[in-house]
Amino acid sequence: MAKYDVMIIDDDLFDIRKAEKALRGIPQMGEVKSYTKAIDGFNAIIDCPPDVLLLDVEMPDMSGLDLYLTLPVDKRPPVILYTKTEKYSYKGIKMAVADYLIKPVSFPDLYIAFKRALEQKNITVKIDLEIEPSGQWFKFKNTDRFIKFSDVVAIASIKNYVIFHLRQAEEDFEYRLTMEQAEQLLPKRTFVRVHRGFIVNTDFTTKIVDKTFVLPDRPDLQLKVSDVGLKRLYNIN
Helix, strand or coil, rough: CCCCEEECCCCCCCHHHHHHHCCCCCCEEEEEEEECCCCHHHHHHHCCCCEEEEECCCCCCHHHHHHHHCCCCCCCCEEEECCCCCCHHHHHHHCCCCEEEEEEHHHHHHHHHHHHHHHHCCCCCCCCCCCCCCEEEEEEEEEEEEEHHEEEEEEEHHHHHHHHEEECCCHHHEEECHHEEEEHHHCCCEEEECCCEEEEEECCCCCEEEEEEEECCCCCCEECCCCCHHHHCCCCC
């Protein structure tokens, strides 16, 4: 099976780690190189262009758009732009980018973008992904309830129970489970145990301030991350 190399250029290390984790789930993925400084990424492309470039737009030392357009034409790989706003999408279209993704990027969208980027090189790939369950049925005294994992922002433990924190606070619920049992239920690509008492869905996280997650969908939640949890987030052994 042919392998294809990807380079990520993004000043946000947290977003890089999430993208790396998603990309490494693709069977055809080769080497994934990452750079937090635009100029370092620029020089790396000049030295050895990747098959696909995943490029942030808003960076402090040089915008992703300027970086790409400064490259010699023969050094420009198919590019996937990803950023926190849609305002650069028109420029992306004019640049004929393979795809334009809004952060936080979902795994399926990133997989599709990777395929489109390779198609710009006249490479067609069939990506067979391991399908994870979309949710779980929970049995209560008088009813059963199906919870979609994409609606779960975080899980917190209280003694022998866990609290499922959903997008809408009024839908939160308790269930008799240990944290270890909860971990077994959840898709490992998006859920990370960041503290002895917390599991977080990384699709909902934007940044960490003072070892506390910023969760725009649930600003009422104050979820701490431990040193061990930080290592798990950044895939540090």
